[in-house]
Amino acid sequence: MTYADWMPVTVLLVDDEPLVRAGLRAVLEAQPDIEVVGEAADGAAVIPLVRQLRPDVVAMDVRMPLLDGIEATRAVLRTVQDPPKILVVTTFENDEYVYEALRAGADGFLLKRARPAEIVNAVRLVADGESLLFPAAVRQLAGEYGRRPGNEEARAALDRAALTEREADVLRLMTRGLSNAEIATELIVGAETVKSHVSSVLAKLGARDRTQAVIAAYESGFVAPG
Amino acid sequence: MTYADWMPVTVLLVDDEPLVRAGLRAVLEAQPDIEVVGEAADGAAVIPLVRQLRPDVVAMDVRMPLLDGIEATRAVLRTVQDPPKILVVTTFENDEYVYEALRAGADGFLLKRARPAEIVNAVRLVADGESLLFPAAVRQLAGEYGRRPGNEEARAALDRAALTEREADVLRLMTRGLSNAEIATELIVGAETVKSHVSSVLAKLGARDRTQAVIAAYESGFVAPG
């Protein structure tokens, strides 16, 4: 629990794309309890800004021209007393940079393709000290290992939440609209086996049914439209 | 001069980068006379989307993973009656792809680095039937490739295939993972009504179940991740 209850969450945006910053600002500023206090176009500018503005949360892009999000995260955590929470913003779910950023001490990551409500939620959660990892699946597990630095434990949780190869196969076919029976035929296994895998997928993704699983697959970037 | 004076220019965004789409949307939506009616993440999704949404202008990226802007342009002009104007979006001014796209029948191209005012202007111009080409050299070239056949009788059939407003509401909620009962609550109608709409949606989308419908919604750009 923090002072987020009575004071707005202050956020610093760090991204080299002006469009992304504008988008994030628009989304966040729409919330009464969130205030964007500054922007930076590169990781290199983060340290002085953090010192000056003392934001609760830094929304930081991983890929930036001068100083990337990982180095910037390390720099902030190493040099700033009482550092802000760091929310790593990325395009791809399976970005190696994300893992590195988490090892560097980031509190969570957020996909750029996340919906506004999810972005807002993410900021609130990290501000409250929750480790946040985007896919709903991982978010549940996020409760198990708490606080920062969410490095190794986060990674372990990610692995636990990760789909097995077979489960990924099944999910992939689910995203192509196949029924359980069709998936069974495709994978040359029994229908009961598919049901079993589907149940595992649903559990790991925190999905209630296959439709929600497919949505999660799209939203998380497991599959992309097109 | 067109009906742009009294009806907003409708635009479909096609780009594999959600951020670019978001940026373009932000820029264009800021104009009262321009309306972004849809988004797609790849050229492969353009055709059904154009048929459904019938935008005045398609802002199309050239470089996309599955079906690039050139092929997508050809496909649209070849298969869609009364096709929209096609505005090719590119990063580099001297992109060979641009020339190919123009030969394929695109109405103009637009640099991603263009300022908001230029982007808006470009959309208005192509909507008004102007060929828009940055370098003067290319302008001559595109003049040779004139307009395309305009057939209006197929419009009715296409409109019939389009989702009604209520059906679109239902599909939108389906893409959020809601069950029929939840959709009913959300829309404040009976569960039977929702079932009825869902059936219509499935029929129109050629989907066997709601999962396939959601997939179609993503693939067609009816909804986009992020």
Place this chain on the structure above:
DNA sequence: GTCCGTCTCCCCCTCATGGGGGAGCCGTGC
């Protein structure tokens, strides 16, 4: 060796889903 996770398959059970009909109401257009 044992433990554990993955993959495979099986049982029973509930119920949301989707198809097949139909009906009334209301607005627009002819």
Place this chain on the structure above:
DNA sequence: GCACGGCTCCCCCATGAGGGGGAGACGGAC
């Protein structure tokens, strides 16, 4: 006036989907 389409709601009905238990085989880790 009438027809038509959209929205609303109702019936019955078959079945796919998903939960909750298993279990055996295999392989790697300890």
